[in-house]
Amino acid sequence: MTALNEYQLAALRTASIDNERPLDALGLARDALGLTGEAGECADLVKKHVGHGHALDKEKAAKELGDTLWYVAVIAARLGYTLETVAQMNVDKLRKRYPEGFSSAASIARVDVAPAETADSVDSKPPSYFFGGDAP
Numbered sequence: 088m089t090a091l092n093e094y095q096l097a098a099l100r101t102a103s104i105d106n107e108r109p110l111d112a113l114g115l116a117r118d119a120l121g122l123t124g125e126a127g128e129c130a131d132l133v134k135k136h137v138g139h140g141h142a143l144d145k146e147k148a149a150k151e152l153g154d155t156l157w158y159v160a161v162i163a164a165r166l167g168y169t170l171e172t173v174a175q176m177n178v179d180k181l182r183k184r185y186p187e188g189f190s191s192a193a194s195i196a197r198v199d200v201a202p203a204e205t206a207d208s209v210d211s212k213p214p215s216y217f218f219g220g221d222a223p
């Protein structure tokens with residue numbers, strides 16, 4: 088087992104996931120909001136440093152990154168992915184998109200995004216809770 092998956096298991100010890108309904112709307116929304124909240128806490132430290140002249144508290148920033156990672160691990164589990172798989176998917180995407188390293192041209196070209204992936208491969212049916220359980 089990789090260190091990432093070991094971390095994910097450790098994170099899940101303190102997660103609140105209904106294993107019968109890992110994608111329940113309230114839990115998923117709580118964790119997604121938690122993810123952005125923790126990322127915002129890290130961004131706020133940088134804002135205060137860059138914009139307000141505060142000293143950059145690197146340890147506090149690292150802890151906020153850890154909080155962010157916790158939510159990433161939990162959301163990945165809700166989606167049925169290990170953290171290792173999520174990380175590998177990202178590495179694969181970036182290797183395909185930027186085979187020679189980052190460039191603006193490659194960023195614009197986005198060769199890893201096939202036209203069919205942008206619309207057809209996405210589940211466009213709204214979740215049942217969107218219609219109060221009476222989705223057509």
Ligand SMILES: [Mg+2]
Nearest residue numbers: 125128151154
């Ligand atoms: Mg935090």
